[in-house]
Amino acid sequence: MRELEPGDPGAVGRFRILARVGSGGMAVVYLGRSAGGRAVAVKMMHAEFADDPEQRARFHREVAAARAVGGPYSPGVLDAAPDAPTPWMATEYLPAVSLREAVERFGPLPAGSAWSLAAGLAEALALVHRAGFVHLDLKPANVLLAADGPRLIDFGIAAEPGAGDEAPGTAAGSRGFMSPEQEAGTGTGPPSDVFSLGSTLAYACTGAPPAAGSPVRVADDGLRAVIEGCLRPDPSDRPGLPELVERLASPGPRERRAVWPPQVAAEIDRRIAQAGNPPVALPRSAGAPVGLVRRRALLLGAGAVVAGLGAGTPLLIAHASRRPGDGAAPEHDPSPRPTRSEPPAAGSPAASPAARSRVLEFFLTGDVALTSLTYSVDGRTTTLEDVALPWRTAVDIPEYPPSVPWRLEYAHEPGEVGYRVMVDRIMHGQGGDSGTGGEDEGTA
Incomplete structure (x- = not known):
């Protein structure tokens, strides 16, 4: 997610536009927000394609398919204007990691996570087919790993098979994940999506789509049998x-099912927090470059529940910053005693008491004890x-600006540890490890 560019709209329909989520060959996707505070994804066609009748017809089909199948396995459509001068569609915003990105960054999924993925995608495709469509573009980039399971997106080339149970022949799709009949441009139906499901699951387990005629090298016997069945040449x-x-x-x-791997779960958590705090460009002053700040915004009007550490721990994003005297004192763990404390660095005087109107929190969980823990806030370091x-x-910590640097470093015996860093209950950092330690740093 990044800041808006010159020429990007400030609003689309009834949705305020906050940031760019991504851009493809045919459209750009924005993070937007409704008047009621709901986060939405707004997909807007590139202006240069708006006068192309074929592209408009394709966008119409995409909106129809997304409306028909939106629900537990695909983002629901909140509003759309396929006949607008520049066609657009708004769906629920899903802070998630695409399967392609997850595998590229963190490696193939373990068997437990792959079983969850396979079950979720099969249920999603069954819903698509019951709605009267075939997806025709199931691939890792169009599979989102959300906190509560996989989602299927992008119905740009979806088709309606009709009475003959086959869609018109088309070679559109993504090579490596298309069925043989789709590559040949012959009629395609639900079995084509089944083949693409097998290719996508093979990618999730191995890091690459299957090669034609080569054995599927997946260690889990049950998963391999499912994938091999999906990849049979004859529909x-x-x-x-x-x-x-x-x-x-x-x-x-x-x-054998499991949640997403810790690194993937941590990245999903980061994007959940990012959706509530999107980047914005500061106005350009004379002689100064455009800078970035983070919006201290909310996903919902009164607050939003955010999944924490991939373990389902809820975190409430409060509607207002907590200040001294507002209620309960910040929670401290009294048992560990600091063994070393360093004063603020020279030239960085402590803020006056009147300026201390934000609260930065570190929260660590895990199945082992930490042998050491060091955290630093605004130049002051404590080691436990x-x-x-x-x-x-x-x-x-002082009110923004200025920004306050923080750092966290910890070590432990082999095991799993996760952490969150929050400012006024808004996530500023999260992650974890399944080894012997970790570290992170940032500014608040």
Whole structure:
């Protein structure tokens, strides 16, 4: 997500535009917000394609398909104007990581996560087909890993098979994930999506789409059998979606399912926080470059629940900053005692008490104790030893501006540890590790 560019709209329909989420060949996607405070994704066609009848017709089909299948497995459509001078569509905003990005950044999914992915995508495709469409572009870039499961997006080339149970022949799609019949440009139907499902699952497990005629090298026997069935060359030999949904919901696979890997879960958490605090460009002053700040905005009017550390821990984003005297004092863990404390660096005097109107919090959880923990806020460093988890501390910091630097570093025996860094209950950093330590830094 990044700041808006010159020429980007300030509003689309009834939605205020806050930031850019991404841009593709045909459209740009913005983060927007409704008058009621709801975060939305606004997809707007590039202006140069607005006069192309074929592209407008494609956008019409995409809106129709997205409306038909929106729900638990695809973002719901909130509003759309496919006949506007520049066509656009607004859907619910899903802070998530695409499967392609997750695999490229963090490696193939473990078997437990892949089972969850397979079950969710099979259920999503079954819903698409019951609505009368075939997706035709199932691939890692169009699969979002959200905190509560996978989502299927981008119905740009979706088609309606019609009475003959086949969509008109088209070679549109993504090479490596298209079925043989789709690549050949012959009629395609639901079995084509099943083939793409197998290719996408192979990518999730190995980091690459399957090569034609080569064995599927997936260690989990059950997953490999599912993928191989989906990749059969003859469409009539592939399993149907009802069969796949039932197979993937059987007790054996369910027991092996797991949430997303810790690194992926942490990145999802970061994007949840980013949606409530999008980047904005500061006005340009004479001789000064354009800078960036973070909006201290809210996902919802009264607050929003954010998944924490990938473990389902809820965190409430408060509607107003907490100030001294507003209620309960910041929570501290009294058991660990500091072994070393350093004064603020020279030239960085402490803020006066009247300026301390924000609260920065560190919160760590895990299944092991920390052998050491060092945190630094605004030049003041504290080191603790033998820290039991969960652990939390809070530090008063000055109102913005200026920004306040912070740093966190910890070590532990082999195990899993996660952390959050919050300012006035708004996430500013999160992550974790399954090794022996970690570190992070930033500004608040």
